[in-house]
Amino acid sequence: MQRLPNELWASVFAFFDLSDLTIVSQVAAHWRAVAFDQPLFWRDIGIDSLSQGYLYWSKLRIDAGFDRPLALTVIIYDVDDNDRSTVTRELFPIIASCIGRVRRLDVLVPGDLFATLCDALTLPAPLLEDFCLDLSPGGRRGLLLPTGIFNASPGVLRRVSLDTITLPGGCIPAFTTVTSLRLAVADDEWYEFPPHIFDIFPSTRDLYLYGGGVCCPRPLPRATLDRFARLDFLDIGYPESENIVIFLGLPSGEIHEIVASHSDPRTVRAALAQLDSEGGIHVTFVADQEDVRVVFQSATTGRARAFTETAADFERGCYNAAFIIGEPGIAERIVSLRVPSSLWSTIHLGVPADNHISFLILEMDETNGQLPSAPLQCPKLCTLIVEAKESIVTTMEQLFTLSAAVTENDLEIHRVVV
Template sequence: MRMTIDGALADVAHAWNERHMDPLRRLPAELHVSCLQWLEVHELFTASHVSRHWRAIAVSEPTLWDSYDTGPFKDVEQSLKAVLHRSRSVPFDFTWSSYYTYTSEMSPMLGDMLLEHAFRLRRVRLRESTVPAAFLLSLLTSATPQLCTLEAWTREPLQLPDSMSSHTLPRLTSLMLERTILPTCIQAVSSVISLHLQVLPDCRHVFLLFPCVQDVTLDGVMSTTILPHELPQSLTSIEVFSDHLGREDHSEQLLSSGWRLVPHMRVDSTSILRPLQWFTARTNDRWRMTMTMLVPAGRNSVEMTLLAEEDAALHVFMPYDAFLIETGLEYQGCWTGYITRLTIDGVLDSLPKLVVRIQMLPSLLSLTLRLTQAYDVAAQQLISRNVTISVPVMQDLVLDYASSAKLTAEEMVQFAETVPAFLSWGNRRPLHLVGPGIGRIAQLPRNDLSFASTVCETLRFKDGSFEEFRSFSSPA
């Protein structure tokens, strides 16, 4: 009865609009379409129920329905079926967002619907879904002339089909796959320029399959993984990741390879010296080094960046414990002379150990200390060591209190006063104090900042938009 009444009211409203010519209906259909293009697909479903006219416009324009994200839908199969029907033959994008669909499993029905329209699939993103390898294999062996992006994780290793080639995948430019086994018979897929693979033990022929790739990420690479011997000429970026930092070391593979230096490279290592040996052999000693030590909150790692004059960079990630071993005197001459920028996160643990192990950083231009906790303990340790690091050309010292909002101005000053206890440089340099609450230090009288005259020529205070400078004359 209710549906009969609703239908009758809709008929009356429709007849009235026809008779009085609803102003919206006077607008060109193209203008309606341009307005509806601002809506997401789930919003289009709502809009198409506002009036028969809007529904007719929405349903008649297939480009409004050329993409689908599972996120907002509970009835994924039924809504996708409707969208595929309304999009007709236009190229189609599909994205799985498991956050809203409450499951990471892609149903067989959903896979069958996508395969039925494989010829017009343009972008398929299934990274948040657990996809059967059989579905991906069927997709890669189907006619997919429009496919330009494919991103998917599988339940089991995926054997790429021998039929993969530039002929079967003429427009594929971006590929991201998990647990991949390369084809037994390789035919080049020359259109791929962005590649992200979780590799299995042997991936030596990956660049034969993708010879024109520019941006590569290889996940799950172990020390025993067989990597390609050479890099393609098209390559501009390669990142190699292990599953657990510290358990795997890619530097041995780097040394034994014929890889050249490309603009962006990233590897894991348990050594400073092996990546240095590879890098210096390709730069003729014309390079510099930056280093970031991340110690607190479980991030016990060191990031070392080696920069060539032509701006090519090798980023090396290594465990903090392994780094400490190679700060001994027998290793220092090989690498400490090249550090130009150093950032230390976790001063309490790292800085006292570094001061004891390293006596000089002759090329260091910038030092940033990220201060998080226990300044009084760190200060006491640094003073008690009675040793300093010589930084003769340092131009910039930054004390970053960004993670220390609860400290008082006096506590911040207390650590700044210890700087001469662990750093030794010739002329006075600018000292930057950065972070929340720095304005409180800027308000202190000059007598409370007496340390500055022996440490620096300029104090710079910065807290968000607040910035202030103070100059100090040298002590008599």
């Protein structure tokens, strides 16, 4: 068997999952060498246990990659006194040993371990592109990020996510290249919008803000306001009415796309007021098993405001961001509507009969293949598109029945298989 070329063995081992590779690596020295050389074995390392055996295999996998780039994820929620010694003497040294070749680093540990973790995080990380640090376990607050993180040298870092961490007042050289930033605190915690955020992250174009709420100090520096207004994308996730601070307290009107979670009616109205006041609006509903997103996009500028809710909030009789479709000033501006079949029975109730919708797309996301039967009248409709996956079959007779339920006009009907 050893006469077979390594390339053939590698092709066979490529069909194995990580557990299989671990098993076959213990059969023979030759198999061990081939198994250890598989990218699946060394490229993506996850550590979520402090057992000696788990840490042993984690170190083997890291060493098997030699100097090749890898991704490292460390998730430790709770530690007792014995675990604390293991973290300090074994886990954090593992991070330090490979941080120079890590491309993606995700670390979730209790906040009281942060001071020790900083010994590893202040080492050079020249290949790091994606960094996530979550110190929420344990409930510690006010943990200050060191300005010398990653040896205080700019590299290729593009995405940063920080949870339950306080930003320092000065510049962080390693973060000057970051284009996507996520800042989060606990759901029951308020925090002040950091006035120096763009001094630390001068290249940021996409910003994600989550927590219990945010307040804006007065006055914010003009440079901060100007940089905020030039963001390409903003995602905010505060409870209900807290999101309105972003639309009324910060210059968010020129941001191309904003997504807000769990917004109350006042916030929805404030957000849509930022779209141009006269042009048409495209409305899109996107649904998955957990969430529903409603997207309002200006037909003239392309600027979009989206609202995400849990799927349960779209049950009939519950509040959801679709309510504004029927409000004066919005209803007559909607020129196109895209809706999944699973939401049709809820959405059609809020669409006024005198709407101006001329373009309707029905996305068949239910496997029964049945087109909606509830009427959604669109008196100015010109085009009806039904999109379905290959496994969902709709007949022309069903399409004609649907068209009669939405308008009396002669329609351009398209059936699209995706």
